[in-house]
Amino acid sequence: TNLTASIAGFHFQDLLLNAAGVHCETTEELEALRKATGTGALITKSATPKPRPGNSGLRYQDLPLGSINSMGLPNQGLSYYLDYANHYHDQQKPLFLSIAGLTQADNLAMLADIQASEFTGLVELNLSCPNVPGKPQTGYDFEATRQILTKAFTFFTKPLGVKLPPYFDLAHFDQIAAILNAFPLAYVNSINSVGNGLMIDSKTDTVMIAPKGGFGGLGGAMVKATALANVHGLRQRLNPTIKVIGTGGVQSGRDVYDLILAGADLVAVGTSLHQEGPAVFQRLRSELIAEMDRKNYTEVDQFRNRLQTLN
Ligand SMILES: O=C(O)c1[nH]c(=O)[nH]c(=O)c1Cl
Numbered sequence: 001t002n003l004t005a006s007i008a009g010f011h012f013q014d015l016l017l018n019a020a021g022v023h024c025e026t027t028e029e030l031e032a033l034r035k036a037t038g039t040g041a042l043i044t045k046s047a048t049p050k051p052r053p054g055n056s057g058l059r060y061q062d063l064p065l066g067s068i069n070s071m072g073l074p075n076q077g078l079s080y081y082l083d084y085a086n087h088y089h090d091q092q093k094p095l096f097l098s099i100a101g102l103t104q105a106d107n108l109a110m111l112a113d114i115q116a117s118e119f120t121g122l123v124e125l126n127l128s129c130p131n132v133p134g135k136p137q138t139g140y141d142f143e144a145t146r147q148i149l150t151k152a153f154t155f156f157t158k159p160l161g162v163k164l165p166p167y168f169d170l171a172h173f174d175q176i177a178a179i180l181n182a183f184p185l186a187y188v189n190s191i192n193s194v195g196n197g198l199m200i201d202s203k204t205d206t207v208m209i210a211p212k213g214g215f216g217g218l219g220g221a222m223v224k225a226t227a228l229a230n231v232h233g234l235r236q237r238l239n240p241t242i243k244v245i246g247t248g249g250v251q252s253g254r255d256v257y258d259l260i261l262a263g264a265d266l267v268a269v270g271t272s273l274h275q276e277g278p279a280v281f282q283r284l285r286s287e288l289i290a291e292m293d294r295k296n297y298t299e300v301d302q303f304r305n306r307l308q309t310l311n
Helices: 027-035 078-086 104-116 142-152 170-180 221-237 253-261 271-276 280-294
Strands: 005-007 010-012 016-018 060-063 066-069 095-099 122-126 160-164 187-190 194-197 216-219 243-247 266-269
Touching: 016 280, 060 271, 066 221, 066 271, 078 095, 078 104, 095 104, 104 122, 104 142, 142 160, 142 170, 170 221, 187 221, 194 221, 216 221, 221 243, 221 253, 253 266, 253 280, 266 271, 266 280, 271 280
Parallel strands: 016 266, 095 122, 122 160, 160 187, 187 243, 243 266
Antiparallel strands: 005 010, 060 066, 066 216, 194 216
């Protein structure tokens, strides 16, 4: 069974990787992902120029149907991840470096640092962190999105993708795709968590996490329908040269299969990785292969982006 894919000339022998932010803040976590069976790549926790402790108090909680988080961008700072990248020599698994500046200036400064560095992997510009108090998600500001990409592409020549928030209106799929199609992006990664959900602990009649009065990004099973819609809506609208990483709601091999049917080239795993650890990738890969066997598929190309409508 052939589970390969490629983005911007990088070849992936497996199509699973972690969602940025999950199990990827430290070298130890990243090395565990690199060594894990079933991963074809790995991505670092979204970096800011300087280290950040992130939000205080309980900031992640598993839920019956997924997870809620308001981490607040805790990370070791860009130079830590560039240093990991400079010592990264795994030819089998390309490295993605995620950045999430709190301002446009920070994002451009980090892109300039990466451009000037020896980094030879792919870069993911996170436009969708929902958990920094007072900072709206860039991905919901179409003009700001266009502006950062315009400025970035005046100097940045390495493979660049964007991590998008979920959209909930077909007109917004049209608008964001029209913007992204104007740039030589390697890929889009969709979706980030469904922003600013709120859940209640029935034992204590309180919220589930501490930051921002309990409002946080939702992941896991409860966001699968939104992830499928965004992956498919974007796939239908984006230039074929812009690949798609599908993220959101993956608990089983069938969920991986569904994101591929919807148009995904690679599939990222967040909540299930947080809950099961890196062993989740071997389980998901074997379940995907079993699903493909049931359909007599030996290649992902036989069903990628082949979701059928009813009419
Ligand atoms: O709170 C976070 O660190 C966070 N949490 C998310 O669910 N998505 C993001 O992009 C980020 Cl940056």
